[in-house]
Amino acid sequence: MARSSDPTRTRIVAAASRLFYAEGIRAVSVDAVAESAGITKKTLYYHFRSKDDLVAAYLAARDQPNLALFKRWFEESEGAFPDRIAAIFINLAAAARHPKWRGCGFLRTTAELANLPGHPAIKIGAAHKKKFEAWLQAMFEAEAIAGAAELARQMLLLLDGAFAVVLLHRDASYMETAAEAARALVAAALARRAKAGKTTRRTAARRAS
Amino acid sequence: MARSSDPTRTRIVAAASRLFYAEGIRAVSVDAVAESAGITKKTLYYHFRSKDDLVAAYLAARDQPNLALFKRWFEESEGAFPDRIAAIFINLAAAARHPKWRGCGFLRTTAELANLPGHPAIKIGAAHKKKFEAWLQAMFEAEAIAGAAELARQMLLLLDGAFAVVLLHRDASYMETAAEAARALVAAALARRAKAGKTTRRTAARRAS
DNA sequence: CAATGTATACTGACCAGTGAATATACCTTG
DNA sequence: CAAGGTATATTCACTGGTCAGTATACATTG
Numbered sequence: 001m002a003r004s005s006d007p008t009r010t011r012i013v014a015a016a017s018r019l020f021y022a023e024g025i026r027a028v029s030v031d032a033v034a035e036s037a038g039i040t041k042k043t044l045y046y047h048f049r050s051k052d053d054l055v056a057a058y059l060a061a062r063d064q065p066n067l068a069l070f071k072r073w074f075e076e077s078e079g080a081f082p083d084r085i086a087a088i089f090i091n092l093a094a095a096a097r098h099p100k101w102r103g104c105g106f107l108r109t110t111a112e113l114a115n116l117p118g119h120p121a122i123k124i125g126a127a128h129k130k131k132f133e134a135w136l137q138a139m140f141e142a143e144a145i146a147g148a149a150e151l152a153r154q155m156l157l158l159l160d161g162a163f164a165v166v167l168l169h170r171d172a173s174y175m176e177t178a179a180e181a182a183r184a185l186v187a188a189a190l191a192r193r194a195k196a197g198k199t200t201r202r203t204a205a206r207r208a209s
Numbered sequence: 210m211a212r213s214s215d216p217t218r219t220r221i222v223a224a225a226s227r228l229f230y231a232e233g234i235r236a237v238s239v240d241a242v243a244e245s246a247g248i249t250k251k252t253l254y255y256h257f258r259s260k261d262d263l264v265a266a267y268l269a270a271r272d273q274p275n276l277a278l279f280k281r282w283f284e285e286s287e288g289a290f291p292d293r294i295a296a297i298f299i300n301l302a303a304a305a306r307h308p309k310w311r312g313c314g315f316l317r318t319t320a321e322l323a324n325l326p327g328h329p330a331i332k333i334g335a336a337h338k339k340k341f342e343a344w345l346q347a348m349f350e351a352e353a354i355a356g357a358a359e360l361a362r363q364m365l366l367l368l369d370g371a372f373a374v375v376l377l378h379r380d381a382s383y384m385e386t387a388a389e390a391a392r393a394l395v396a397a398a399l400a401r402r403a404k405a406g407k408t409t410r411r412t413a414a415r416r417a418s
Numbered sequence: 419c420a421a422t423g424t425a426t427a428c429t430g431a432c433c434a435g436t437g438a439a440t441a442t443a444c445c446t447t448g
Numbered sequence: 449c450a451a452g453g454t455a456t457a458t459t460c461a462c463t464g465g466t467c468a469g470t471a472t473a474c475a476t477t478g
Contacts, residue, residue: 008423024235024322030468039425040424040425041425041469042423042424042469042470043424045468045470051468111320111321112321114311114317115231153386154367154387157386160369160370160373161365161371164370165365165369168331168334168338169338169339174366181366181367184394185394238434248459250434252457256457259434260434
C-alpha cells in the first residue's frame with residue numbers, strides 16, 4: 001500500500017504539485033493530474049483515496065522543502081541580524097519575479113477551500129505556517145529579544161501579506177517593502193533589548209537554544 | 210439594457226456576493242446563483258454576459274462599501290494617530306470573529322483565479338487595494354510623515370497578511386498582532402518626523418505597551 | 419497462486435452557456 | 449385614440465462537455 005517512496009506515487013504528487021500550484025485546486029481535474037503523470041485515473045485512485053487526499057499530499061510534499069529554503073536563505077545571508085531576516089524577503093522577491101511564480105501554495109489553497117474549514121490540506125497549511133513561525137520565534141529568543149513570539153507573528157504577517165499583495169499586483173517590489181518593514185521591526189526590538197538593561201525579565205529568554 | 214440600479218440585476222449581484230464570498234468562485238455554479246436570486250439561469254445571462262462578468266460585478270459591488278467601512282472605522286476612532294490606524298485592525302479583528310467571516314473577498318478571488326492574470330475581477334481587486342493604499346498614503350502625508358508611500362504599503366502588507374493568516378488559523382488574535390505592528394511602524398515614522406523637523410504638529414505619539 | 423498494480427470503459431451528476439418562445443411596456447403613426 | 453411595432457425582460461428545455469469516482473478485467477512478480 002503506497003508508501004511515500006513509491007515512484008508512481010511520487011510521480012503523481014509531482015504532477016499534482018505542478019498543476020495545482022499553477023492552476024489552482026478546483027481548476028484542475030483528477031484526469032488532468034493522471035494524464036500529466038502519465039498514468040490512468042484508476043491508478044491514481046489506487047494510490048489516493050480521493051482528490052482531497054491528493055490535495056493534502058500536494059501540500060505535505062511542499063512543507064519541508066519550503067521551510068528548508070527559508071532557513072537556507074537566512075543561513076547564507078550576511079550582515080547584522082535584522083538584515084539577515086530581511087534577506088529572506090529579498091530572496092523571495094527574486095523568486096516572485098519568475099513568470100511561473102503564483103504566490104504561496106498553502107495560502108492559495110486555504111483561500112480556495114475556505115468553505116471547508118476542516119479540510120486536511122488546510123490543516124497541513126496551518127501546521128506549515130506554525131512551523132515557520134516557531135522557527136522565527138526560536139531565532140529571536142536566541143537573540144534575547146523580549147517579545148520574540150509577537151515579533152515572529154509580525155514577520156509572518158508581513159511575509160504572507162507580501163505573498164498576497166505581490167500576487168494581486170504582480171509587483172514584486174512589495175516584497176522588498178516587506179523586507180524593510182521586517183528589518184525595522186526587528187531592529188527596534190533589538191534596540192529595546194539593548195536599552196532595557198537589567199530591569200526587564202530577559203534572563204529567561206537569553207540563552208541561545 | 211441593465212443599468213446597475215436595475216432591481217433584478219441588484220438581486221443577482223447580491224446572491225452572487227453571498228455565495229461567492231461564502232463558498233468561493235469555482236465552487237459556486239451559475240445555476241446556484243440564479244436559484245438563490247429567485248430567477249432562471251437564462252435571466253441571469255440576460256443581465257451578465259458570462260460567469261466571469263458576474264464575478265467582476267461581485268467584487269465591484271464590494272469596492273466602495275469596503276473602503277467606506279475602513280474610513281469610518283478610522284474616523285470614529287479616538288486617541289493618538291498611531292492608535293487610530295491600529296483601530297482599523299482592531300475593528301477588523303472583531304469582524305473576523307463572526308462565524309461567517311471568510312477573509313478578504315478580493316484576495317481570495319485573486320488567489321483562486323491566479324492562473325488567469327488578466328481576469329476582470331483581478332483588475333477590480335487590484336484597483337481596490339490601490340485605492341486603500343492611496344487613502345492611507347494621503348493620511349500619512351497629512352501628518353507630514355516623510356516615507357508616507359512606503360508606510361502605506363507596509364500597512365497594506367500587514368492588513369492583507371492578517372487576512373490570510375487569520376483565515377488560515379481561524380485565529381483573529383493575529384489581527385491584533387497586526388494592529389500592534391502597524392502602531393509601532395506608524396509611531397516610529399512620526400518619531401522620525403519629530404526628530405527631523407522643528408516640532409511642527411505634535412500629536413501625542415505615546416504608546417501604552 | 420495470490421498480492422500488487424495498472425488499464426479500459428463506464429456512471430450519474432453537474433456545468434457554462436444557448437435556442438425558441440413568451441410576456442410586458444412603451445412608442446409610433448394612421 | 450387605437451393598431452401595430454419594437455425593445456426589454458423573463459421562462460423552459462436543452463446541448464455538448466466535464467467532473468469525481470468506480471466495476472471489471474488484465475498484467476506482473478515474489
